[in-house]
Amino acid sequence: LVALRDGPARNFLLARNWRETLEQVPDAEILIRILQSELHPDDPASLSAFMATLSPAEEALVSAWLLQKVPAVAETMIEKWWLGIRHAVLRRRLAAAQNRIKLPELSTGDIVNLQKQILDLQEQLHELSQPVGAADN
Secondary structure (H helix, E strand, O other): OHHHHOHHHHHHHHOOOHHHHHOOOOOOHHHHHHHHOOOOOOOHHHHHHHHOOOOHHHHHHHHHHHHOOOOOOHHHHHHHHHHHHHHHHHHHHHHHHHHHOOOOOOOHHHHHHHHHHHHHHHHHHHHHOOOOOOOOO
């Protein structure tokens, strides 16, 4: 909803590495399509053009979203949402790497690579836990 209706919130997401992150989030396809589009929240023509690209079910969903009121603190809300999404994606990737490293058939090289990946993911999670502005999300 916020990416459809609030320019600053949409710009916040567009300034992030949203593709890589959202591809790992279940049911994020419609948000990916919104961000990929040439949609401008304050331009009814661009909204109409975007709506024309949707299936009837997607159009009904987006139409329902458009009827909802945009939160007054949309940009703050989207920043917190994004941080939560990044945390969830990193935690899933970390858990997957920690499970893979337990496999008995791994070579020494595979184990070393997984150890590096685990350390990198742990560092990224630590950076996300820092105060806002201390890390580039």
